[in-house]
Amino acid sequence: MKLFFWRKKSIEGLKTAMTRDEILRRSRILIVDDESPDLIDDLKKAHFSVDYVKDITNENLELIDRPLYDLMILDYGNVGSDFGSDQGLSLLKHAKRVNPSLVVLAYTSKSLPSSQADFYRMSDGILSKDAGIGESMEKIEEALKKAFDVKNLWLGFLHAAAVAPGSETDLMWQNLFIEGVSNQNKMKKFRMKAMGFFSGDNSKQIGIAILEKLVEISLKTLIG
């Protein structure tokens, strides 16, 4: 008698094979810092698409509440006062709550007290303000790779669809998505089903944007 082992397909086994140029062409970076850093010019010279704001307030909230950016480079001091008393940390908490797939680099060279160390913990990486130019570019490219990583986008997608990671629904959807990677018709079906899953205006917008990105990236995805 033959024994058949059926293994559930998992997002963990997927790898995005996007080139540096593709990532550079598709990505958008937002810098939030009360003092305009020279890094903006360095990034522009290196052909990154970068926008800069002094702060995120209730007036320009759509910059992070909508999925416009792939990476936010966030200062700690003198920003985010509309979100709480913890400056950059309050803003980071809000950004991660509404759009967890947004990759955030903590951009400071300040020595933060232990009560504020969550600013480092919750971010996706640390870019010291006094890092060298070459080093900064490398870290930013690394962060953008994460922004286009299937696993990171999947977590954002689950969050927008209010599905718990590791749940039955998550595993079922992972299966559908992975089948779609090698079969475009199945990917269309997955997309249609997923579209109807989002509720609430904001999470719908973010969810659809992440979903579009996932579908687009699936063309560049390899099953490992």
Next chain:
Amino acid sequence: MISFENIAKLSPLPIIDLDNMAMPNDGIVISLNETCRRYFKNNNKCKEFYQNIAHSDVMGKIVQCPAGFSCFKTSLANRRVAFIGFIPYPRMGGARERELAKKHSDVKIQADYVAKIASNIMRTIEDFVKIEFDILKRNSSALHEIRKLNRNIKQTAERWCRELKPTNPDAADIRLVKIWKTSEIMSHQFDVIELLANRDLTQLPLNSTIELYKLIDKCFRIYASADVDDRMNLHCTPGYHPVILACDKTLPIIPTVLIENALKYSIPDRAIRVDVMQDNSYCLVSVTNKCYNKNLPDKTVFEGVRFSPNIEGSGYGLFLASLVAKQHNATIELKTRPGNSGIANCEFIIKFKTTN
């Protein structure tokens, strides 16, 4: 980190370091008596007794030693120590103790007073640590402003080098490169000071991946520019690109401290070698230098103790590097080999678990 020597300076009774067994220190009120000193020097039973005390569950208790004196095991500043060479009152009992009590009336002490001594020393150490941290924190905010100025120098110099030599900025005008690399060294010094003031940074998660060789190469290049005698060599297994999970805020401190120390302690005309090697799923980074026998470090260098008072430095570098290594689930091993000609070999090996 308070050294055992500093703890001993606060102790009224003779005291022994149970983690690093050596001749006990005198107390500031009661000196180590000759009987104890002789026993410790000539009698292995004495050393064995304290080795057993180190590992047995007698914390906060008075125990009689083979010579007939008593000892009291306690923990001060995260170190296991024991007050020794006293006779408690009321006595523990035994003919030997009775005889010693007659002979050494100056070492008699009320039994419950020993625990009070320990807690008084502990409180003094805590106050000392608080003051030390407070000073470091104030310094840290002041240094932030200097750090900003250094950032301007560093980034301007680097931009200029990149404009002059876009494909190889390290090969730009040597004077400009010198400014750039010197300010890089300054940045690393600020990182060390920051970590000293805020050791919680070693609790941060490892949420980045770092190509270890790239980092070592970067640190190597920075310090190579400061090495006027051109003694530094970097070697790596060909085609080896180790990647590790890391905290990018703290990891650079390890290679920085080790390379800087090698430069500082090395004999002027002797080579300093940095190796990056594969050991199955681990990456070994080794920093080797030659130094004079008298400057040869021992394992206390990881405890924030200065081992060579003739050479400038805080003594905290390797202590911080060991904290960062622990954060990265890595280990730092020290291998030393004194030489006959007065010149010794000193090697630090760090072992990182790789993800690739």
